Amino acid sequence: MNQYIQDILSQPAALRDALNNYSTSALEKIKLSDFDRIIISGMGSSYNAAYPAFIELSKHPVPVQLVNAAELLHSFMGTITPRTLLWLNSQSGRSAEPVRLLEKLSQPPACLLTCVNDVASPMAERANICIPIHAGKEDIVSTKTYTNMMAINLLTAVQLAGEDPGAVISEMRAAADAMESWLADWEARVRELNSMLGDFNELFLIGRGASMSTVWNGPLNNKEAAKFSFEGMHAADFRHGPLEIVSKGFVAMILAGADQTSALNCELAREIISYGGRVIWLDSSPDAELSTLLLPKTSELSCPLVEILPLQLLTLVMSNRKGLQAGQFRYLKKVTLRE
Numbered sequence: 060m061n062q063y064i065q066d067i068l069s070q071p072a073a074l075r076d077a078l079n080n081y082s083t084s085a086l087e088k089i090k091l092s093d094f095d096r097i098i099i100s101g102m103g104s105s106y107n108a109a110y111p112a113f114i115e116l117s118k119h120p121v122p123v124q125l126v127n128a129a130e131l132l133h134s135f136m137g138t139i140t141p142r143t144l145l146w147l148n149s150q151s152g153r154s155a156e157p158v159r160l161l162e163k164l165s166q167p168p169a170c171l172l173t174c175v176n177d178v179a180s181p182m183a184e185r186a187n188i189c190i191p192i193h194a195g196k197e198d199i200v201s202t203k204t205y206t207n208m209m210a211i212n213l214l215t216a217v218q219l220a221g222e223d224p225g226a227v228i229s230e231m232r233a234a235a236d237a238m239e240s241w242l243a244d245w246e247a248r249v250r251e252l253n254s255m256l257g258d259f260n261e262l263f264l265i266g267r268g269a270s271m272s273t274v275w276n277g278p279l280n281n282k283e284a285a286k287f288s289f290e291g292m293h294a295a296d297f298r299h300g301p302l303e304i305v306s307k308g309f310v311a312m313i314l315a316g317a318d319q320t321s322a323l324n325c326e327l328a329r330e331i332i333s334y335g336g337r338v339i340w341l342d343s344s345p346d347a348e349l350s351t352l353l354l355p356k357t358s359e360l361s362c363p364l365v366e367i368l369p370l371q372l373l374t375l376v377m378s379n380r381k382g383l384q385a386g387q388f389r390y391l392k393k394v395t396l397r398e
Contacts, residue, residue: 063284063386064245066202067371069195071239073203074364077193077210078228078235085188086218091116094144094169097123097219100131101148102156102395104201105174105208107276109148111269111363112212119220128156129398132163143168148212150194150204151394152180159398161185174211176204190215198393199386200284202371205276206364213360230358237355238365245372252369253376255339255350260308262289264370265297267324269363270316277370284374284386294324305336312352314366315342317359325349341369 091097097116099109106127113125126135128147139145145168147157152175161171161182173186176194183189194207210231214224241248256262266274274291281287292301294313305311313328315321321342328338328349340349343356355365378385 061384061386063199063202064375066197066199066386067368068242068245070203070206070368071235071242073194073207074210074231074235074238076195077207078231080191080193081211081214081224081228083218083224085190086215089144089170089188089219090221091119091121091219093142094121095140095142096138097121097144097146098131098138099123099125099146099148099212100128100157100160102128102154103279104205104276105148105150105154107272107279108205108208109146109212110272110275111209111360112216114269115213115216116220128154128160132156132160136160136163136165139164139166139168141166141169144170144172146172146174146215147182147186148174148208149180149182150176150192150197150201150208152177152182153394153396155396155398157182172215174208174215176207199388200280200374202280206367209272209364227360230361231364234355234357234361234364237357238368241355241365241368248369249372249375249379252352252372253379255352256310256373256376257337258308259310259337261304261310263297263301263309263311264289264291264314265294265311265324265327266291266314266316266366267294267320268317270314270366272363273314273366273370276367277373280367280371281374281377283388283391284371285377286381286383286389287374287377294320294327298327302330302334305331305334307335309336310339311336312339312341312369315340316362341366 116123172188192207192211194204278291340351345351
């Protein structure tokens with residue numbers, strides 16, 4: 060078993076470490092009303108992992124933005140004011156864009172909050188508040204750093220909103236247990252996914268809401284780990300034009316997602332099938348009319364933590380089909396140090 064597969068399987072244990080080590084004291088002296096806005100930023104998996112926290116914070120009156128760190132650096136620096144909570148994610152704490160952003164700041168924000176895996180990094184040392192994600196050593200494609208970043212971001216968002224993170228921690232502990240049980244049969248699940256995919260010409264990953272973290276990070280993982288490219292798209296955007304490409308040989312993996320919008324996703328799944336495409340429905344409960352890849356059962360808030368698991372296993376399917384060793388970089392290194 061290579062290190063990449065070990066990292067996938069170690070995510071439940073890493074998540075428990077993050078939950079066990081999460082300290083509420085770091086955020087006790089600040090509250091949302093201290094700021095005129097919150098700007099959350101990062102790159103790659105660290106950006107994608109922030110989306111559920113962004114949604115949670117958007118339920119409250121203080122404006123919140125989620126901005127790619129490169130765009131923030133080169134196009135939106137003027138949005139950072141002396142009353143801004145600037146929240147930067149980077150598992151390494153050394154990524155080129157957020158580090159350059161901090162160097163270029165002409166005026167400090169009201170508070171610089173960073174979520175990092177390396178607490179000795181420049182971003183950690185520069186922060187007013189640094190919240191470690193406790194993912195442990197990871198030298199290749201982001202797996203446990205992604206899930207831990209998401210969990211810590213969600214806990215931070217909940218606490219910033221003035222709510223007790225204790226209940227969320229309990230939900231995430233249950234999610235870690237569910238992830239561990241699901242991954243115990245990982246080889247059988249890889250075979251199942253390979254069989255469900257069959258032969259295809261085009262593959263899309265479709266979702267909405269907090270599932271967009273998975274919609275973005277699933278294809279990213281597959282490009283990195285399996286050198287396999289496919290598209291992730293918001294379910295509503297897929298209706299605005301791309302639905303035209305559906306035909307025989309088209310496969311959509313569709314995330315059921317939150318109860319509020321799962322019926323819309325289900326309607327799209329049925330329509331794709333009616334046009335000759337195939338659908339793999341990802342949900343914690345089987346659908347009588349859709350070919351369902353079962354996810355671990357979790358709370359709705361914890362659902363994005365488990366949705367990524369089949370997409371990580373997809374990297375093993377596609378690496379095997381291509382005769383590659385999964386998770387090995389050809390041109391890149393773990394940390395991107397140049398823009």
